[in-house]
Amino acid sequence: MRHLILWSVAAAMILALPATTTAQDDDADPYWYVSVYSVPWSMVDSLGKLIDKDMVLVEAAIERGHFVESKTLIHHTGSEWNVVFMTKYADWASIDANPGLAGIAEEMWGAEARQARGDAYNEIFGDGAHRDYIYNERASSP
Numbered sequence: 001m002r003h004l005i006l007w008s009v010a011a012a013m014i015l016a017l018p019a020t021t022t023a024q025d026d027d028a029d030p031y032w033y034v035s036v037y038s039v040p041w042s043m044v045d046s047l048g049k050l051i052d053k054d055m056v057l058v059e060a061a062i063e064r065g066h067f068v069e070s071k072t073l074i075h076h077t078g079s080e081w082n083v084v085f086m087t088k089y090a091d092w093a094s095i096d097a098n099p100g101l102a103g104i105a106e107e108m109w110g111a112e113a114r115q116a117r118g119d120a121y122n123e124i125f126g127d128g129a130h131r132d133y134i135y136n137e138r139a140s141s142p
Contacts, residue, residue, distance in 0.1 A: 030068060030088055030137040033095055037083040037130045044074060047083065047124050050117070057101040060108065065090075066098060088137070095134070 039047060051072050058070045069088040076082070089095045106114040122128070 028091055030090055031092060031095060032135045032137060033087045033089060033098075034133045034135060035085045035130050036133075037085075037125055039074075039083045039124060040126075041076070041082075043124045044076075044083075046120070048074070050120055050124070054101060054105075054117075057104045057108065060104050061101060064104075065094075067094060 061067060062069070067087050067089050071084075071086040073084040073086070074082060075084075087098075089098070102114055102118065105117050109117075
């Protein structure tokens, strides 16, 4: 599966970015909003298909300026936090204003397909337990 990337790649990317918990004075810096989920391995293929289908929504969100970039990392070893969603925002205000993909899905596919998309994600993520982190992309080197 082309979305399958070892956890070490995700960890290296995340650890390379300094953590931020509040908006900084310089709001022009890009931020990565990172969410990690634990997904049963038996559901990973279904998740990959949903992610592939959502690419048109992601591209539309980028074109509209909702965010700058999006990456999904899935690792196959271990049982905790094996799916990582990374979304790059231009600034903190973009995080606050993020409308998500559901509105774009409804606009492009209709309300019924948007609901089916949401239901499919809910089936995969179960109770939705996850962790969120926000990282500032600014280099922290001296």
